[in-house]
Amino acid sequence: MDWMAWTWPTAIFFIIIAATLVVFTVLAIKFPETPRNGVLGIETTRGDRLFITLLGSAFINLAWLGMLSAPQWGALIVCLIYAAAVFRWA
Structure with a gap:
């Protein structure tokens, strides 16, 4: 390393x-699994939802670093809530 x-x-x-x-x-x-239509209006599979979650989490963390002076643990909590929402409704 x-x-x-x-x-x-x-x-x-x-x-x-x-x-x-x-x-x-x-x-x-x-x-x-068969693809399903969610809130986004596109067919998504488990892998698609993982990709959307990872991409969104990266942006959440960058925004957190740029706009807030709070500890990064807060961004982790927001990302976990975001991930649950994506896997539930997207």
Whole structure:
């Protein structure tokens, strides 16, 4: 990790993302799903909703850093609520 100046929190973040992708791949193989229409008006699968959640969470964290001086834990809570909403209604 020294050659990229990574920190352990950064490495853990990418490990969690990789593990999530593996879990979603296994779920897609074991429990195939049909796309569903949600609030967005487009057909989405489990993987699509994961991508929308990750992309939205990145923007939430960037906005949090840019606009608020509150601890980043607050952004995590907002992201978890956002993820629950996307997986429920999108």
